[in-house]
Amino acid sequence: MSTSPKISTETKAKPVTAPDIQAMKGGEKICCITAYDYPSGIIADQAGVDLVLVGDSLAMVVLGRADTLSVTVDEMVHHTRAAAQGVKRALLVSDMPFMSFATVERALATAHRLMAEGGARAVKLEGGRTVVEQITALTEAGVPVMAHIGLTPQHVARFGGFKAQGKSAEATRALIEDAQAVEEAGAFSVVLEAMPVEAAQLITEAVSIPTIGIGAGNVTDGQILVYHDALGLFDRFSPKFVRRFAELGEDSRKAVEQYCAEVRRTSFPGEKNTYYMPDAELAQVRKIKVKPKKK
Incomplete structure (x- = not known):
């Protein structure tokens, strides 16, 4: 079994940027993983991943909640700042939590906090055509944006659970339109979560930005997994698309x-x-000489 060379966080290697990730489209697969604190951040960085996401999944795998909806901007800033202490080379991306980007004004304020206070070098938000205005405003303000379509956990209440998306021709067309819309708005990459591999293939071919799969087969430009899922640290369930690479x-x-x-x-x-x-x-x-205390 081959292993990636260990990369020290003390290295002088050039930090990965959003344009670097975007330039990897169609080339070597992009490796991404989540991290939520200094230990997971430094491990991910030393392992040689290209992109580290401080995901709102921390609500479930770190804070023990039922879903991602309750995580706050304050909590995301806190955990992003912790992960940033260990991530020196990989591109550090922070999730914008539920309702924190409902308007352009809120999106700009949230991104400012995640980057200025947390140390993120890009942000991720969920949604396709519905968040084009926010992506446009963020990119125009100088914020690199990673998009996220398919199964978007912040919409789990509307979906009726954590269910795969894009399972029909009509749904696939809608996802292609979402991916093209976020690309046009300025996103440097897009996460494709929980969808048939055939849909992921068509989306990957339809856009010129990298697609990062999680439960979308191996046809995407890269892959991302939740740190705790990959290492066997989450005890509640293991999605079909997860492979546990250790049982920590x-x-x-x-x-x-x-x-x-x-x-x-x-x-x-x-x-x-x-x-x-x-x-x-x-x-x-x-x-x-010590005198025993009286009881």
């Missing part, structure tokens, strides 16, 4: 069980984990 949740549980067992049998802390009094002081310390 189970490994972590076993490690904590071992820690508890060693604490209880006093094998931890061991000699290597213990500080000792310098010999010059030891004799004096042994003269100290």
